[in-house]
Amino acid sequence: MAISDWRAGEGPRDKLLQRGSQAVSDAELLAVLLRTGSPGNTAVQLASELLERFGGLNAVLSAERAQLLACRGMGESKYAQLQAALELARRSVQEGLHRGDLLTSPQQTQLFLRHHLGSQPREVFTCLFLDNQHRLLRCEDLFFGTLDGAAVYPREVAVRALEYRAAAVIFAHNHPSGVAEPSAADRRITERLCQALALLDIRVLDHIIVGRGQSCSFAESGLL
Template sequence: MTLSSIMIKDVPKEDRPRERLVKLGADHLSNQELIAILLGSGSKNESVMELSNRLLIHFEGLKLLKDATIEELTAIRGIGNAKGVLVLAALELGKRLNTFRPNERYVIRSPEDGADFVMEEMRSLKQEHFVVLFLNTKNQIIHRQTIFIGSLNASIVHPREVYREAVKRSAASIICAHNHPSGDPSPSQEDIHVTRRLVESGKMIGIELLDHLVIGDRKFISLKEKGYL
């Protein structure tokens, strides 16, 4: 008999998810146990561990759960609005913690620093987003802005829009980043063409394009390192 096939009240107290978290720490619990804690209870005929397991199977583990909606959650038998809201709140808190930045300004010293700043937010986007980081003379980020959403091409990503904001912010330099929803950060010819246009425009007005980062799924490519700047 497994833990998921019996009721929690029948499990020895020291083996229950909440007690295990207190004793061992959250990092020692499985995804199933953590979700069981969020759900709180099962039903008359199903333990919370069984319900948690069904939820994970439905969303193929955490892969699809991170983008779940309240409608998708409550469509699962045993999960009503109250349980669904708790799960969504936990997911959103996790996303915010991943993108949290302390109050002091973030300094860019390498392509990795720039990628780390935008990775968690951009890697799972379903559309291409073109983001610009505006830096001061100390390479500290003073502003971040999404300039375009949609397929990257030279007719849409116009240097005028990018550098207008840079001038407005009195930026000394900029770093551009855009994501590939496929997860593969290999740059396209259009990516390279847009980058070169931005470099030339930046030289004309004295605001340097330090890098253009292509963001994939937990990986990135620096067009500067590839020699395109």
């Protein structure tokens, strides 16, 4: 049953419009995006099945295309709708972090990085290059893969930092597993990067690991 077939006032879309987005559940909010259900199921029932199967809203939105398309009631159109919603959220947050912006809030930085990296299906290593007043010079994804399987080269980071005349950097990478705890490899590569950049008098302010809906800061955890 499509949301447009619900009687006035009883569907998730009407509930959202009448009571506000905070009043609807994850399943109802997801149903508004999906718009239609599957044969014999409403959009809310389809949304509930997806949430149960994947283990939560973030897991649904970050699921791979083939995984979603394998679910009964899902198709290319619904997948595209979910990706569009996810990208709109990411771009909305990204608008608040432009070249020249002053990074004074760890919460703002982590929120940006969760949106930037949280839905990536593979590990991505990102660097935020800052001037001596902690204004953003450049945000760049430098390495792809896993920290064990695809090398992170301190020399390459140093070259980029010198190119952008950075005085400080913030590192970030995601854990597609969803767990934001730093691994032994994370600690080793952070130590190597800190040592390499210290020779150039470039400060490492933080290394942020992004998991599923959460993040872990090396600085806040006392690991830097």
